Amino acid sequence: MSEENERQDMMLKLMQQNARRIMSTVPWAQALGFELTGIEKGRAFAKVGWREDLVGDPDTGVIYGGVLTALLDNLSGVCINTALKKPMSMATLDLRIDYMRPADKGRDILAEAECYHITRNVAFTHAWAYHESRDKVIATAAGTFALNDISRWASGNAAMDIANKMLGGEK
Amino acid sequence: MSPRAAQLQAFLDRTPFARFIGMEFETNGDQLIARLPFQKKFIGNGAINALHGGATGAFLELTAVAQVYLQSDLQRPPKPINLTIDYLRSAKGEDLYARAIVHKLGRRMASVRAEAWQGKDPDKVVTALQAHFLVAEDG
Numbered sequence: 001m002s003e004e005n006e007r008q009d010m011m012l013k014l015m016q017q018n019a020r021r022i023m024s025t026v027p028w029a030q031a032l033g034f035e036l037t038g039i040e041k042g043r044a045f046a047k048v049g050w051r052e053d054l055v056g057d058p059d060t061g062v063i064y065g066g067v068l069t070a071l072l073d074n075l076s077g078v079c080i081n082t083a084l085k086k087p088m089s090m091a092t093l094d095l096r097i098d099y100m101r102p103a104d105k106g107r108d109i110l111a112e113a114e115c116y117h118i119t120r121n122v123a124f125t126h127a128w129a130y131h132e133s134r135d136k137v138i139a140t141a142a143g144t145f146a147l148n149d150i151s152r153w154a155s156g157n158a159a160m161d162i163a164n165k166m167l168g169g170e171k
Numbered sequence: 172m173s174p175r176a177a178q179l180q181a182f183l184d185r186t187p188f189a190r191f192i193g194m195e196f197e198t199n200g201d202q203l204i205a206r207l208p209f210q211k212k213f214i215g216n217g218a219i220n221a222l223h224g225g226a227t228g229a230f231l232e233l234t235a236v237a238q239v240y241l242q243s244d245l246q247r248p249p250k251p252i253n254l255t256i257d258y259l260r261s262a263k264g265e266d267l268y269a270r271a272i273v274h275k276l277g278r279r280m281a282s283v284r285a286e287a288w289q290g291k292d293p294d295k296v297v298t299a300l301q302a303h304f305l306v307a308e309d310g
Binding site: 025026027029030053054057059065069071073093094099102 | 185186187188190191211212213214215216217222223224225226228229230232233247248250251252253254255256257258261
């Protein structure tokens, strides 16, 4: 295994060990109750529970679409972290969301994101929000993210900062 | 406040998420200017004190919804079909403003662009949104 692969493996392990901290250190993710439920190489999984104060349509109890936008945006960012060869910071360039069906009142919303391509400056992602399984998709997202050298930008991601320090990167 | 603006205010008042983010608006005829007073919970990256893209996006989507509602006689708020958000600049941890233009308001669909800015210059856009909404009352 090459040194680069070892580093990537170690970063992934560190992220998995610190999974709870990844979203809990982001105030908006915390405010909406996002929970990171799993990380694999290039993929990330999360959950958000139904909550009265997140309802966008008082007549039906359907969660506001912007909550899904935030969830898919955040999760897409996390899944890029798992695919990087070294810690970097990122900023969303654009995010396209398609709303397929309203989320059911009272049910958890699950989400997964996949980073399917990375260049030196840009990462490309797809993400899905659904109930129980991908057969019942609520919304999908396609995102592009600008990658920045972490030595110039704070990542805002506690686990990535830990990984960066442990790998001897600049703070 | 026009009767329609009062209806919009009533809609926002009884929409939990609108209260959750604390969105405000004023109108100039048919044109709305929305304001999102800063709250700490909107932060996405504490290290650089930047708003979360999802907070800015949610505010822009609600601005677009409000603008469609304001200039139509819909009984129900329009439902988003899809949207694209362009993040042009990092949004700082302070108040956000937004306005929206309805490019087309048809019988079933509406096409809307919304732009958000901070400070005094509306032309210095931090985040832009392009969205389609379903406006059919039987949809």
